[in-house]
Amino acid sequence: MTGAAYGVLFVLGVAYGVVSGLEHSWPLGDYVPPIPIVLSAVLFGLLYGAGRLMGSKLGAFVPGLGWMLVAMMFSMKRPEGDLVVAADAPGYWYLGGGALALVAAVLLIPSTSSWLVHQGPPGKDRPMNISGGMSA
Secondary structure, eight states: OHHHHHHHHHHHHHHHHHHHHHHTTOOOOSSSOHHHHHHHHHHHHHHHHHHHHHTSHHHHHHHHHHHHHHHHHHHSOOTTSOOSSOSSHHHHHHHHHHHHHHHHHHHHSOOOSOTTTOOOOOOSSSOOOSSTTOOO
16 A cells, blocks of 8 residues: 555656646746745655654655656757757756755654664663673
């Protein structure tokens, strides 16, 4: 069931990447392009929410990976010379803001299942072994 949830999150990230990639360059502002900034904030909310709901950093990374794959495909030059995400200010804001949103969302999700981070103190369940398993 968890694998299916991650699959749905990946498809959600791909769908958001397609929609936001096609709509990132609406000409609404003169100096600061507001649409890519808003799309990056929505992406952060999507990734952070997915990570919190799944309870893991992977829950935020998987839809971000789907978005990133679409964004990179849209920014590659096609044989016809077409680009969906062009090398202009809205394109740079869209790619940079989205990458920053992805990194920030993954880093802000608390780690709950990592044995490296949460070993816990030894207690009745885990007695402390000072001798390393060797006895005298």
